[in-house]
Amino acid sequence: MTVIAPEQAASTARGSGGRDVAPAGPGPARMARLRRKIGDNLQAYAFLAAGLLCFGLFSWWPLVKGIVLSFQQDNFVTDPIWVGFDNYRAVLDDPLFGTAWLNTLEFTGLALLFGFAVPFVMALVINEFRHAKGFFRFAVYLPVMLPPIVSVLLWQYFYDPGTGLFNAVLSGVGLPTSDWTQSPKMAMISLVLVSTWANMGGATIMYLAGLAGIPGELYEAAELDGASIWQRVRHVTIPQMRFIMLVLLLLQIVATMQVFIEPYQLTGTTNEETITVMVLIYRYAFTVNNDFGLAAAMSVLLFIVLGAFSAVYLRLTRKAD
Amino acid sequence: MNRRMFGRSLAVALVAGTTLLGAACAGEEPETPSGPVTITVNGMPPATDAVNRANFEADVKAFEAKYPNIKIDAKEGFMDPQQFATKLAGGQLEDVFYVYLTDPAALIAKRQVQDISAQLAEFPAVKDIKPDLMKVFTDSAGKVYGVPVANYSLGLVYNRTLFAKAGLDPASPPKTWEEVREAAKKITALGNGVVGYGDYSKNNTGGWHFTAEIYSIGGDVAVKDGDTWKAAFNNDKGKQVLQQLKDMRWTDDTMGQRQLLEWADLLQMMASGKLGMYVGSADNFPVIVNQYKAKYEDFGLGGIPGGQGTLGGGDGYMFKAGLSPEKIKAGLTWLSFKGGALDPSRIAADNEKAAAKGQPVGLPQPNIWTGDSLAKWEEATKKFANIPSENFGPFLATATTIPLKLEPPLAQQIYAVLDTAMQKVLTDKNADVNALLADAEKQVNQILTAVK
Numbered sequence: 001m002t003v004i005a006p007e008q009a010a011s012t013a014r015g016s017g018g019r020d021v022a023p024a025g026p027g028p029a030r031m032a033r034l035r036r037k038i039g040d041n042l043q044a045y046a047f048l049a050a051g052l053l054c055f056g057l058f059s060w061w062p063l064v065k066g067i068v069l070s071f072q073q074d075n076f077v078t079d080p081i082w083v084g085f086d087n088y089r090a091v092l093d094d095p096l097f098g099t100a101w102l103n104t105l106e107f108t109g110l111a112l113l114f115g116f117a118v119p120f121v122m123a124l125v126i127n128e129f130r131h132a133k134g135f136f137r138f139a140v141y142l143p144v145m146l147p148p149i150v151s152v153l154l155w156q157y158f159y160d161p162g163t164g165l166f167n168a169v170l171s172g173v174g175l176p177t178s179d180w181t182q183s184p185k186m187a188m189i190s191l192v193l194v195s196t197w198a199n200m201g202g203a204t205i206m207y208l209a210g211l212a213g214i215p216g217e218l219y220e221a222a223e224l225d226g227a228s229i230w231q232r233v234r235h236v237t238i239p240q241m242r243f244i245m246l247v248l249l250l251l252q253i254v255a256t257m258q259v260f261i262e263p264y265q266l267t268g269t270t271n272e273e274t275i276t277v278m279v280l281i282y283r284y285a286f287t288v289n290n291d292f293g294l295a296a297a298m299s300v301l302l303f304i305v306l307g308a309f310s311a312v313y314l315r316l317t318r319k320a321d
Numbered sequence: 322m323n324r325r326m327f328g329r330s331l332a333v334a335l336v337a338g339t340t341l342l343g344a345a346c347a348g349e350e351p352e353t354p355s356g357p358v359t360i361t362v363n364g365m366p367p368a369t370d371a372v373n374r375a376n377f378e379a380d381v382k383a384f385e386a387k388y389p390n391i392k393i394d395a396k397e398g399f400m401d402p403q404q405f406a407t408k409l410a411g412g413q414l415e416d417v418f419y420v421y422l423t424d425p426a427a428l429i430a431k432r433q434v435q436d437i438s439a440q441l442a443e444f445p446a447v448k449d450i451k452p453d454l455m456k457v458f459t460d461s462a463g464k465v466y467g468v469p470v471a472n473y474s475l476g477l478v479y480n481r482t483l484f485a486k487a488g489l490d491p492a493s494p495p496k497t498w499e500e501v502r503e504a505a506k507k508i509t510a511l512g513n514g515v516v517g518y519g520d521y522s523k524n525n526t527g528g529w530h531f532t533a534e535i536y537s538i539g540g541d542v543a544v545k546d547g548d549t550w551k552a553a554f555n556n557d558k559g560k561q562v563l564q565q566l567k568d569m570r571w572t573d574d575t576m577g578q579r580q581l582l583e584w585a586d587l588l589q590m591m592a593s594g595k596l597g598m599y600v601g602s603a604d605n606f607p608v609i610v611n612q613y614k615a616k617y618e619d620f621g622l623g624g625i626p627g628g629q630g631t632l633g634g635g636d637g638y639m640f641k642a643g644l645s646p647e648k649i650k651a652g653l654t655w656l657s658f659k660g661g662a663l664d665p666s667r668i669a670a671d672n673e674k675a676a677a678k679g680q681p682v683g684l685p686q687p688n689i690w691t692g693d694s695l696a697k698w699e700e701a702t703k704k705f706a707n708i709p710s711e712n713f714g715p716f717l718a719t720a721t722t723i724p725l726k727l728e729p730p731l732a733q734q735i736y737a738v739l740d741t742a743m744q745k746v747l748t749d750k751n752a753d754v755n756a757l758l759a760d761a762e763k764q765v766n767q768i769l770t771a772v773k
Binding site: 074075076077078094095096160161162163182268269270271272285286287288289290291292 | 402403405406409410427431432433579580581642643731733734737738741744748764767768770771
């Protein structure tokens with residue numbers, strides 16, 4: 001391989017027309033080329049600048065501000081005071097810190113148990129239908145189209161221990177009623193049910209897309225070998241779907257760890273059975289403590305944990321590419 | 322325009338737009354050093370509340386005509402603690418802003434409000450405002466940061482017609498909780514779906530009433546212990562409150578089947594003539610009468626049973642930190658004009674105007690005054706009264722003897738916890754009062770660690 005000197009490369013690239021340009025000074029020629037290049041790409045730069053500015057203003061700058069705030073005490077009137085790691089220390093010393101993480105893990109665990117398995121089974125079942133597949137797909141996806149707060153308010157009515165639908169049905173058929181969100185035992189499960197109902201549509205649709213991508217010959221071959229339905233799922237469907245399942249698992253972990261609307265609306269910010277990390281952040285900032293420094297510190301900690309999961313997700317998807 | 326040209330124009334527009342946006346974000350509103358002072362105030366009724374909005378706008382006009390050097394930039398809305406910090410940080414907080422009496426302590430501690438003591442000295446009527454109310458706006462060094470405009474304290478709202486039917490004296494409502502229990506039995510015995518006594522247990526109103534009821538028998542919800550606060554209801558007093566409710570609900574069956582009630586529910590039941598008594602305040606009556614179509618003649622207000630203390634609340638206005646003396650003075654002038662907060666000589670005119678518009682005059686509260694100003698208030702109220710104010714006599718008779726107690730710090734959060742205990746005793750006949758109080762105590766102590 002021949003190595004070409006930069007000047008030589010430039011003149012080669014310039015082609016025959018380039019020879020007319022004075023060879024002594026490459027400056028003006030380069031400038032002209034640069035100008036032309038910028039001129040040609042002006043649109044691209046302009047679009048990029050607009051995007052960067054939006055991201056910078058509304059995503060990155062607040063992110064940096066949040067991290068700075070986690071080291072400050074700020075009453076938004078006088079100059080903020082730098083407090084070092086005091087906010088982090090206070091957050092780590094708070095007995096609710098452990099409670100919130102345990103509750104979040106409990107929610108994530110339960111949400112995965114339901115939210116991971118139910119859509120998969122749902123997708124398998126819908127995929128087997130010969131008729132009305134579109135209708136079922138639509139029906140499963142419908143709750144996703146509701147604004148989240150609407151779903152939660154709807155379930156709040158279902159759960160009401162006095163006039164709610166669930167207790168009315170239970171007592172109607174002679175079964176014992178429950179306090180649902182107000183009972184320490186049932187509170188977390190009640191939240192998970194809402195979340196699963198509201199979110200399973202998206203995962204089901206992704207599984208259905210994955211199922212559609214599995215070559216039919218594999219099933220035919222398995223059938224010829226005398227495989228039962230369960231064996232076909234076990235040896236054909238699951239291995240073929242492994243990647244999409246893993247990606248969805250990670251995305252769900254990241255999403256469920258940020259659960260907020262369900263506990264905030266159904267059980268409030270003072271119920272220790274259901275204080276999640278996000279609810280605790282809200283409680284620090286807006287209700288009990290009114291301290292944005294504490295809230296920022298807790299947010300940074302959550303950011304680090306979610307960052308780790310996101311890194312795994314990125315690695316996996318890159319590998320797949 | 323060809324495609325390329327269009328693309329370029331669009332790109333330039335995008336850049337220009339985002340640059341403008343950036344510039345707009347960075348812009349600061351300049352302060353006017355001289356000329357007329359403009360102050361922003363909130364508390365303007367929303368446009369949907371046409372009558373009060375029109376009144377408010379007329380007041381602004383009249384004020385600006387009387388004080389040409391002050392311009393009022395009025396905004397809708399009252400105190401929303403969840404928006405407060407963001408409004409302050411974003412420079413959107415009004416110069417003079419509405420607060421509930423539970424807010425000032427935290428705002429003063431965080432240095433988010435302005436000392437107005439110097440300007441307040443020019444308004445002599447301040448000395449006649451109830452000291453308990455002024456204390457709420459004052460720090461430990463005696464500096465004042467705001468003024469109250471209205472107050473309420475809880476008593477016993479009762480249906481005089483049902484009292485008479487049940488053989489009880491409408492002029493002498495129960496003074497103890499034992500008497501409430503006995504009266505509730507007699508009223509419930511009237512049958513026809515009538516409930517003797519009602520109480521709340523939803524959306525923090527349960528915790529609010531638990532607090533009122535424990536105060537009434539000399540108890541407390543939270544007490545200061547050195548530098549920290551501690552829950553103070555897991556004791557005989559707390560048990561007494563919950564046990565009485567549990568007994569009335571399940572043993573006597575005088576509280577009705579329907580529970581998990583919140584604020585408007587009991588007002589509605591009272592208006593429909595199906596409820597004998599509940600703990601409430603004077604500001605309930607206009608709602609009972611106007612919204613639910615009842616008559617003032619049917620109702621009475623007594624002092625809180627137990628009579629050892631009554632939970633009080635109310636509202637006022639505070640001043641944003643860093644406000645100039647001119648703006649503070651303008652704000653105080655506005656408050657004394659609009660709310661009559663600093664100018665009792667306006668009470669008579671306000672009452673006359675209210676009576677002319679068919680609004681009730683003669684309720685025992687709000688009344689923030691003592692001394693000469695109280696005399697003016699009483700005279701003006703008597704003169705323009707358009708409702709049977711003697712029905713509130715039993716309440717007024719105790720007004721000076723029952724001490725006023727304010728809400729605990731972080732009241733709403735504590736009420737949310739205590740709601741659970743109220744709900745349990747009213748919906749579960751096997752509720753364990755001791756366990757409920759112990760659990761609530763643990764959670765309230767956790768909340769109180771945030772009070773500095």
